[in-house]
Amino acid sequence: MNNVLKLHKNDNVIVALQNLKAGEIVTYEGESYEIQHNLEAKHKFVTEDLAIGDHVTMYGVLVGKATQAIKRGAQITTFNLKHESDPYSVEKRQPAPVWNPLDVTSWKEKTFNGYHRNDGSVGIRNYWLVVPLVFCENRNIMVMKDAFERELGYAQPEIYRNQVRDLLTAYQSGNLAEIEKVQLAEQENETIKNSPNHIFANVDGIKFLTHETGCGGTNRDTDALCDLFAGMIVNPNVAGVTVLSLGCQKSQIDYLKKEILRRNPKFDRPILYFDQQTYGTENAMMSDAIRETFKGIIGINKETRKPAPLSKLNIGLKCGGSDGFSGISANPAIGHLSDIMVSLGGTTLLAEFPELCGVEQELINRCVDEAKAQKFAHLMKEYSDQAAAVGATFDMNPSVGNIKDGLITDAIKSAGAAKKGGNAPVSDVLNYTEQPTQAGLNLLCTPGNDVLATTGMAASGATIILFTTGLGTPTGNPITPTVKISTNNRLAEKMSDIIDFSSGKIITGEETIEQNGESLLNWLIGLANGDYLTKAETLGQDDFIPWKRGVNL
Known part of the structure; x- marks a missing residue:
């Protein structure tokens, strides 16, 4: 080494x-x-x-x-x-070096078993989604969550509750010394097999989202919430949806319906709407919502997995808790994987615009046409100007942990982060929650913030998110399995309960970037099949935060 x-x-x-x-x-x-x-x-x-x-x-x-x-x-x-960093502009655009698609002969015949939707997309999970159009419905969402997850077998193991019970027993017995001896039960850190013990074998989960918006803010914010939900609803991993509405809020059902059809005119999956103010009592609405949702779950349980080509995967590319090895090992490894997917005719999404600072000109040059380059430059400048207007700039992006581990400036961090996009041409540029219409590498405008970015990728159709980390993070997503990839072996060993895959062998010289990326892609096929779960799925790490388009680096 x-x-x-x-x-x-x-x-x-x-x-x-x-x-x-x-x-x-x-x-x-x-x-x-x-x-x-x-x-x-x-x-x-x-x-x-x-x-x-x-x-x-x-x-x-x-x-x-x-x-x-x-x-x-x-x-x-x-x-x-x-x-x-160097200034950039479309006027300075130069032809990018010629990129020849990779030899993917060995991958062309490989398939994964997924859920085929009538619009031609394929999901790797079969979820029922329950969402509130306004924060007033959060309590009802949580009531439904508790009832469905406990009764249908989707609830998390009660290891922490068991520890509290043991502590309570020690306290009530008057033996306070026993409190110090109460320990949390050890959990297995091996990859969890997806052999569900819940009632509906073909339903991978019922996902319940809550948020703090939908009313009282600007029209732009409330419309953006509906845009976000519309994107998540049409994601191929979602088989059916329940929507709770109070009735008088700014985020309205009619607008949501319009945005769903705008994103997917062929959308035909079951979607149920419940408006509390038209029902009168909470009990009346909740009774109907629970019954009809249960019937919907019976319906999607009839769907089964069938083979699909790897090109049907939509892969989000993300990094968080980055370190000085991120741009050397894990990021270029998933960049190579992205190039394989593009060569197969698949779709990848490179997000986090504040972490493309300093490599804008290279990406402008890689755009397939000037219109795409212009859109990217416009979105980057608009985002940067918005931050500068409130006294923030992209150079404030690196966190304390980033700096401590060698990412001294945003340009250093960004140059390494951009390696996740490999070398393929940029086929399209997407705004937040916009759906890809072109196969290939897509640039997706999101903040660098981990959860805002993963939420945005799920709303733009990502069926898998590859998330590299050098410092460790538990981040997951409700509808898109999020694979945590360590940049170094030490982290993979230290935080084995949240890390799925390690690129550390690149640092030790045991594997090349290409070998590591291809090993990861083979592992993803089993994940897409439903043979096993990510660590974030096992932990129920369903992180969801809507971006209100405020300044967030």
């Missing part, structure tokens, strides 16, 4: 793959460097003396500007470097 790595021939920084000590001499590609200070793995040192104002280049793009002199072999930090 090499102890350092230079990512592009034009870079003037080198990444430490292992901890390096001050005074240590590191040799790379015939050049020797004396490390100036103790340097932790994932951080970078410069390959030449830099003066104030000199540029730092990584991944072949500008990622920062020196704020003080930096000696050759010294680490770049927030104290000596600030964010800097």
Whole structure:
């Protein structure tokens, strides 16, 4: 295993793959460097003396500007470097290097077993979805959730409740010393097989969403909520829907119906609407809603899995809790997977526009036509200007954890994040919740915020989300299985209850980027078949937050 790595021939920084000590001499590609200070793995040192104002280049793009002199072999930090990126424009657009689709002969005959919808899409899960059009209905949603999940076998295991029960028993017995001995039961961390013990074998779950909007805000916000729900409702993983409405709120049933049909004119899956103010009593509405939802679940339980080509998968590409290895291992691995999917005629979604800062020109160049390039540039500028108007800028995106683990500027973070999109041309550019109409790599406008982004990808049709992480996060999604991919083996071992797959062998030199990405794709086939679940699914990690289009980096 090499102890350092230079990512592009034009870079003037080198990444430490292992901890390096001050005074240590590191040799790379015939050049020797004396490390100036103790340097932790994932951080970078410069390959030449830099003066104030000199540029730092990584991944072949500008990622920062020196704020003080930096000696050759010294680490770049927030104290000596600030964010800097090249300006971009459609006018500067140049033809991207010719991209030849990959040889996917070995993948063409592979299939997964999914749920075929009448509109031609294929889901990897068969969910019934229950949503409120306004926060006033949240309580009713939670009442339904408790009743359905407990009685039909979808409720989470009660290990935490059992621990509280044991604590209560110790307290009530008057033996307070026993409280210290009460421990949570150990959970298995192996991949969970999807062998449901619930009543409806062909229904993978009933998903209940709540939120804090739908009324009292701007018309734009309430319409955006309906847009979001419309996108999730037409997602191929959703087989049927129950909608609860109070009646007088701004987010109206008629608008939701219109947006569903605008996204999918062929939509014919069962959808039930209940308006509380037309019923009178809560009991009357809830009785009908529960009965009709139960009948709907009986109906979708008749659907069975059938073979489908891999091109029917719609894969979202996301990173969160990123570290200095993200752009070296897991992100390029799923970038290679994305290129395979594009070569097969499939669809991938690259989200998080604040984390494309500094690589905009490359993506503009990769757009298949000028109209797509113009839309991308417009959405990026609109987003950036909106942030700047309230005193925020994209360079504020890196979190404390990101910086601690080597992502010193947003441009460094973004250049690594963009590797999730591989090398294929950009076939289309989508606004938040917009549906893809072109196969291939799509750029999807979302915030960098983990849950706002995954929520948006699910609403734009993603049937699987690949989520790389170097620091660890439990993030999941109600309707789209979210695969947590570790950038390093240490994290995969440390947080094995939330990590599904590791790209750490790329760092250790045991696998190439291509081998790791292809191993992941083979694993995804079993996931799409329903042979097993993601860790987030097992934990019931159904994170859902609507983006109200405010500033969120």
